[in-house]
Amino acid sequence: MNEPESLLERLKRSVMELDSQALRETMEALITAGVPEQDLRRTLFQELERQRRRMMSDEVPLPRFLICLDLIHDGLDMISPLKEGEAGEGMRLVIGVVEGDPHDLGKNIISKVYAASGYNVRDLGREVLLDSFLKALEDHHARVLALSAMMSTTMSQMPEIIRRVKERFPSVIVMVGGAPLNADLARTFGADGFADSAITLLEETEAAMERAGAGEKW
Amino acid sequence: MSLGEALQFIFRGRVPPPGLIPEGVLDRLAEFSSFRARYSKLSTIERLITTFRHKEPDHVPCGTLLGGAYRQLTGASFPDFSLDADVAIEAGLLGVDLIGGDVVLLGLDLTVEASDFGQATIYPENSTAHPDYSHPLLKDWTDYRKLKRIDIKDAPRMQKVIKMAKRSVAERGLGTAFVPIVSSPLSVLGMMRSAEQLFKDCVLHPVEVMAAAETITGVLIDYINALCDTGLIIIAPDMLFAAKSGLGQELWEKIEGPWGREIAEVIHGRGCAVAIHNCGDGPYFDSLIKFMEPEAISFARLPEDCGDRKELKKRYGEQTVLIGNVETSTLYNGGPHQVMEECRRIIDDLAPGGGFILAPGCEYPPNANLMNAVVMVETARLYG
Numbered sequence: 001m002n003e004p005e006s007l008l009e010r011l012k013r014s015v016m017e018l019d020s021q022a023l024r025e026t027m028e029a030l031i032t033a034g035v036p037e038q039d040l041r042r043t044l045f046q047e048l049e050r051q052r053r054r055m056m057s058d059e060v061p062l063p064r065f066l067i068c069l070d071l072i073h074d075g076l077d078m079i080s081p082l083k084e085g086e087a088g089e090g091m092r093l094v095i096g097v098v099e100g101d102p103h104d105l106g107k108n109i110i111s112k113v114y115a116a117s118g119y120n121v122r123d124l125g126r127e128v129l130l131d132s133f134l135k136a137l138e139d140h141h142a143r144v145l146a147l148s149a150m151m152s153t154t155m156s157q158m159p160e161i162i163r164r165v166k167e168r169f170p171s172v173i174v175m176v177g178g179a180p181l182n183a184d185l186a187r188t189f190g191a192d193g194f195a196d197s198a199i200t201l202l203e204e205t206e207a208a209m210e211r212a213g214a215g216e217k218w
Numbered sequence: 219m220s221l222g223e224a225l226q227f228i229f230r231g232r233v234p235p236p237g238l239i240p241e242g243v244l245d246r247l248a249e250f251s252s253f254r255a256r257y258s259k260l261s262t263i264e265r266l267i268t269t270f271r272h273k274e275p276d277h278v279p280c281g282t283l284l285g286g287a288y289r290q291l292t293g294a295s296f297p298d299f300s301l302d303a304d305v306a307i308e309a310g311l312l313g314v315d316l317i318g319g320d321v322v323l324l325g326l327d328l329t330v331e332a333s334d335f336g337q338a339t340i341y342p343e344n345s346t347a348h349p350d351y352s353h354p355l356l357k358d359w360t361d362y363r364k365l366k367r368i369d370i371k372d373a374p375r376m377q378k379v380i381k382m383a384k385r386s387v388a389e390r391g392l393g394t395a396f397v398p399i400v401s402s403p404l405s406v407l408g409m410m411r412s413a414e415q416l417f418k419d420c421v422l423h424p425v426e427v428m429a430a431a432e433t434i435t436g437v438l439i440d441y442i443n444a445l446c447d448t449g450l451i452i453i454a455p456d457m458l459f460a461a462k463s464g465l466g467q468e469l470w471e472k473i474e475g476p477w478g479r480e481i482a483e484v485i486h487g488r489g490c491a492v493a494i495h496n497c498g499d500g501p502y503f504d505s506l507i508k509f510m511e512p513e514a515i516s517f518a519r520l521p522e523d524c525g526d527r528k529e530l531k532k533r534y535g536e537q538t539v540l541i542g543n544v545e546t547s548t549l550y551n552g553g554p555h556q557v558m559e560e561c562r563r564i565i566d567d568l569a570p571g572g573g574f575i576l577a578p579g580c581e582y583p584p585n586a587n588l589m590n591a592v593v594m595v596e597t598a599r600l601y602g
Contacts, residue, residue, distance in 0.1 A: 018421070058522065061466020063417035070418070100342060102351045105413045126351075152550050152583035153345035179497075180583065185547040197463070197499070 096124035103150035235489025278602030281321030281577035286584035332409035334373035461498025482510035516541035518579025527567035
C-alpha cells in the first residue's frame with residue numbers, strides 16, 4: 001500500500017483534491033522511503049503541467065488552479081532547492097510588476113507557473129523600479145525577464161524598461177503580459193514575446209527563446 | 219406609467235425610466251424611430267430606445283467609456299478627479315460637449331465602494347487610484363464575517379458619485395445617457411482582500427465569502443437606489459469575476475450569481491436598464507443572462523462559447539444589447555486611422571439588426587490621446 005509508486009499516485013491525488021494535509025503527509029512518507037528528490041520534483045512538475053492543461057480545457061477554474069500552485073510549492077519547499085549549476089537547474093528568470101502598478105495576481109500566477117515548471121525564478125514583487133530589474137538581472141545571471149502591467153497608465157513604462165534592459169543585457173529575452181496588452185503592442189514595445197495567460201505562458205516563452213536562438217525577428 | 223406621468227418626467231428635464239413604460243409603447247416608439255431614422259437624425263434617447271428594442275437607429279450609438287481620461291480636458295490631476303466631485307463633474311460635462319457620445323460613463327475610479335468600507339486607497343499623481351494592497355482591510359478569511367454594513371449617507375466617495383449623477387442628469391440628462399459603474403460584491407471584496415486571496419477563499423471558505431458578499435450587496439442596493447433617484451436610466455454593475463479569468467462558471471453561479479440577481483432585480487424594479495460591464499477574458503454571457511437578465515452587456519473579450527464576433531451576435535444578439543469592444547491597445551497606441559478601421563470592423567460584425575453600441579472593451583485608457591475617442595464617436599456617426 002505504501003510502496004513509493006502508490007505514494008507518488010497519492011501525491012498526485014492530493015494536489016488534484018486540494019488536500020494540503022495529505023500532500024504534506026505523503027511527501028514526508030516519500031522522503032522517509034528514500035525516494036530521490038528528483039523523482040519527487042518531477043512528479044510535482046508533471047502534476048502542475050496536468051492541472052495547467054486541464055485549466056486550458058476549462059476542467060479546472062482559476063481559483064482551484066491557484067490553490068494547486070500553492071500546494072505544489074509547499075511540496076517543493078519540503079525538498080532541497082537545486083543549487084546553482086546543479087544538473088536539472090532551470091533557466092534563470094526575473095519577474096516583476098512595473099513601478100506604480102499594485103496588481104500582482106497575474107504576476108503571482110505566472111511566477112509560480114514558471115517556478116513550478118522548473119525555471120529558477122527571482123520574483124521582485126510589484127511596483128518594481130527599473131534599477132531593481134537591472135540589478136536583479138545582473139545578480140541572478142538571468143536569461144529571461146518577465147514584465148507585468150495591469151493598467152494602461154503603468155504599461156507605458158514598458159518600452160523604456162525594455163530598451164534599458166536590452167542596452168545592458170542584449171541576450172536577455174523579455175516576455176510581457178497584462179490585461180491592457182496584446183501581441184502587437186508587446187512587439188511595438190520591443191519585447192521578445194507575449195503571453196496572455198498561464199495557459200500559453202510556457203509555449204510562448206519557449207517560442208520566444210527559439211526565435212532569439214535562431215536570430216529571427218518576432 | 220401613463221403618458222401624463224411620462225410627460226411629467228420630460229417636463230422636469232428627465233427621461234422616464236424605460237422599464238416603467240409599457241413594452242408595447244416602447245416597441246411602437248422604437249419602430250417609429252427606426253422608420254424616421256431613414257429620413258432624419260434621431261436624438262440620443264430615440265437612438266438608445268431603438269437600439270435597446272433591437273431595431274436599427276440612424277447610426278449605432280457610441281459609448282466612449284471615458285472616465286479618468288476626461289481630466290485631460292481641464293488639466294485636473296488624477297487625485298483631484300478622484301476626490302473632488304466638482305472637478306470630475308466639470309471635466310465630464312466638458313467632455314460631453316467636446317467629445318460627445320450617446321452613453322457616458324459616470325465615475326471617479328474603481329475604488330469608490332471599497333474605500334467607503336474603509337479600505338486604504340492610494341491616489342497616485344500620474345495614475346488611477348487603487349487599493350493599498352499592503353494594508354488590506356480583510357487580512358484573513360476570518361475577517362469576512364467582521365465586515366460591517368455602512369450607511370451610504372456616511373460614505374463620502376459614493377456620495378460624490380451621487381452628486382455627479384445629480385448634476386449631470388440635471389444639466390445634460392435629456393441629451394445623454396449617463397451610466398455609473400457599480401462594483402459587484404466580489405469586486406469590492408477583491409479590493410479589500412486581494413483578488414488572489416479572494417479566489418482561493420471562494421473555494422476554501424465559500425460560506426464566509428458569501429456572508430461578506432451579502433453585507434456588501436445590501437450597501438450596493440442602497441447606493442443603486444440613490445443613483446436611480448437622481449434620474450439615471452441605466453446602471454452598469456461591473457461583474458468582472460463572471461469570466462474564465464475570474465472565478466470559473468460554476469463557482470461564480472454559486473458565490474456571486476445570487477447577489478447579482480438581487481442587484482439586477484432592484485435596478486429593474488426602479489424601471490432602469492441593467493448594462494453589465496465585464497472586461498474579463500471569456501465572460502460567461504449565459505450565466506450573466508440567466509441570473510441578471512441584463513438589457514445590455516459591455517464586453518472586451520469574446521465569451522468562451524463564441525469563436526468570433528459574428529457568432530456572438532448570432533448567439534446572444536437577440537437576448538441582450540452588445541456593447542464593445544474596441545481594444546484598449548488600439549485606443550492607447552493606435553492612430554486615428556487604426557481606431558477608425560477597428561471601429562468599422564466591429565460595426566460590420568455587430569451592428570446589423572440593431573442592438574449594438576460601439577464602445578471600448580474596457581474603460582478608455584486614462585492617459586490615451588482623446589483624439590481616438592473623437593474618432594470612435596465620429597466613426598459611429600458616419601459609418602454606423
